Amino acid sequence: MEWDKVEDLSQITSYIYRFHSDGEIVMDWMDVGLKVTISNVNLKLKSGRTYTAEVKAVNGGGFNSSRVHSSLIIVSEPPVLTGQPVSAVFKQGQLTLDWNNVFNIISGIPHHYSLVVGSRDGFSDVVDVSYTRDHLYDVSVPASTLVSSDLNELFVKITCTYNTGLFSIYSTTYKVLLLLHFKLI
Numbered sequence: 001m002e003w004d005k006v007e008d009l010s011q012i013t014s015y016i017y018r019f020h021s022d023g024e025i026v027m028d029w030m031d032v033g034l035k036v037t038i039s040n041v042n043l044k045l046k047s048g049r050t051y052t053a054e055v056k057a058v059n060g061g062g063f064n065s066s067r068v069h070s071s072l073i074i075v076s077e078p079p080v081l082t083g084q085p086v087s088a089v090f091k092q093g094q095l096t097l098d099w100n101n102v103f104n105i106i107s108g109i110p111h112h113y114s115l116v117v118g119s120r121d122g123f124s125d126v127v128d129v130s131y132t133r134d135h136l137y138d139v140s141v142p143a144s145t146l147v148s149s150d151l152n153e154l155f156v157k158i159t160c161t162y163n164t165g166l167f168s169i170y171s172t173t174y175k176v177l178l179l180l181h182f183k184l185i
Helices: 176-184
Strands: 012-021 024-031 050-059 068-073 087-091 094-098 111-118 127-132 136-140 153-162 167-175
Antiparallel strands (some): 012 024, 012 050, 050 068, 094 136
């Protein structure tokens, strides 16, 4: 953690800092002398919780300045797969995918998705969406692709990525013959 120096007519003699979360003191006021940068690797911070760091300057008269503070949410685990499947609805040659219930996202953490649909596992010959914040996507299902002249199965991979870089991948397949059967009905 780092902060700007404070100017005071009585001269700053030290800085003190603390951490808290939801009213619980994680680390009470610690004196760090005139350092304006600290590092503490011994804190046992929990993923998904919001922590607030506060810093005060102490002057030569022993008086504390107003606190300077900043909050952050700790993310140490990737988005959790819920075990729920992607909702898939096939209508008029389009497969609408909705993965709203597939990932359990920590509230307040920016995230995005990527979607890859291919005629074979690991291929993106049907759809390749590298970045979206939405959880819905309409896939136009072709009869064939450059990779597969006879499209039998769709391989779907959805990746949910926090802005921290942590990610989880959901994979599933859909038989195209079953989708086309539903289309004819």
